[in-house]
Amino acid sequence: DTEVTQTPKHLVMGMTNKKSLKCEQHMGHRAMYWYKQKAKKPPELMFVYSYEKLSINESVPSRFSPECPNSSLLNLHLHALQPEDSALYLCASSWGVGENTEAFFGQGTRLTVV
Amino acid sequence: GESVGLHLPTLSVQEGDNSIINCAYSNSASDYFIWYKQESGKGPQFIIDIRSNMDKRQGQRVTVLLNKTVKHLSLQIAATQPGDSAVYFCAENIDQTGANNLFFGTGTRLTVIP
Numbered sequence: 001d002t003e004v005t006q007t008p009k010h011l012v013m014g015m016t017n018k019k020s021l022k023c024e025q026h027m028g029h030r031a032m033y034w035y036k037q038k039a040k041k042p043p044e045l046m047f048v049y050s051y052e053k054l055s056i057n058e059s060v061p062s063r064f065s066p067e068c069p070n071s072s073l074l075n076l077h078l079h080a081l082q083p084e085d086s087a088l089y090l091c092a093s094s095w096g097v098g099e100n101t102e103a104f105f106g107q108g109t110r111l112t113v114v
Numbered sequence: 115g116e117s118v119g120l121h122l123p124t125l126s127v128q129e130g131d132n133s134i135i136n137c138a139y140s141n142s143a144s145d146y147f148i149w150y151k152q153e154s155g156k157g158p159q160f161i162i163d164i165r166s167n168m169d170k171r172q173g174q175r176v177t178v179l180l181n182k183t184v185k186h187l188s189l190q191i192a193a194t195q196p197g198d199s200a201v202y203f204c205a206e207n208i209d210q211t212g213a214n215n216l217f218f219g220t221g222t223r224l225t226v227i228p
Contacts, residue, residue: 004157033216042203042218043158056215090157102148103216105157 004106006091012112015081021109023074023091032074033103034066035090043090049074050096081113126225133191135222137204140185146207148216149178149189153200161189161202191224199226 004025013019023032031050035043048056049068063085065077074091088110092103127133139147145166150158164171164178164187171178177190187204204219 040221042221045215045217048215092157102160102163104160105150107155107157 004091004093004104006089006106006109008109009107010110010112012114013078013081014114015083017081018077018079020078021076021089021091021111023076023106024072025093025104026072027093027104028071028095029093029104030071030096031094031103032068033092033094034074034076035092035105037088037090037108039087047076078111081111083113086112123220124223124225126227127194129196129226129228130193133189133194133198133224133226135189135191135202135204135224137187137189137219138185139187139204139206139219141206141208142182142185144206144208147178147180147187148205148207149176149187150203150205150218151198151200152203152221158203194224194226196226196228199224 004023007022011019031048033048034046036046037043045058046060047054047066052068052071054066063080067075067077076089088108090108091106094103095101125133125135148163149161151161152158162171162173162176162178164180166182169180175192179188189202191198201221201223203221205216207216
């Protein structure tokens with residue numbers, strides 16, 4: 001299994017809603033990442049989890065709250081988002097922090113905030 | 115974030131020709147580089163990587179060249195096919211406090227003309 005699976009594929013939410021994005025991998029990777037990608041732009045790093053602990057938060061607003069319940073799962077909890085938060089949210093994983101190996105990406109969740 | 119830029123935002127090539135996509139990076143401490151391909155509606159897909167102690171690496175139909183003197187990276191695709199049409203990103207990895215952190219370049223859209 002060399003896949004990173006993200007659910008849902010599409011999500012429409014209001015500015016007062018609370019929703020969660022989910023990511024799962026079964027490759028034994030110990031580092032997991034959330035990226036945000038706006039249209040026609042490169043992915044931008046949001047969070048890095050290493051061995052289930054948050055190691056990097058790239059100055060992301062608190063309306064985005066990551067969670068890593070175990071080494072295979074990564075969630076992104078959303079609350080009180082703004083329309084400008086609409087984007088493709090990508091999850092990725094890699095073997096480990098401190099090791100130079102490629103990150104495998106999921107297909108992303110297309111989020112629309114209305 | 116760090117600066118990883120591409121010289122050309124779009125590239126059109128005839129099917130069967132070779133393609134060259136260029137990338138400049140600014141951080142001399144970057145030690146690992148990856149090329150990703152992203153098709154419409156999908157997550158980035160790993161193509162090839164190279165470590166800073168190498169200047170060339172070859173894969174199937176792809177070659178990555180690294181020139182550390184001028185901080186330049188290139189991706190060469192041999193015998194370009196219609197399925198190669200996509201956006202290509204270079205990404206540099208910089209160890210930050212022991213964590214891997216991928217910074218993506220602007221991206222180049224490759225269009226293959228049949």
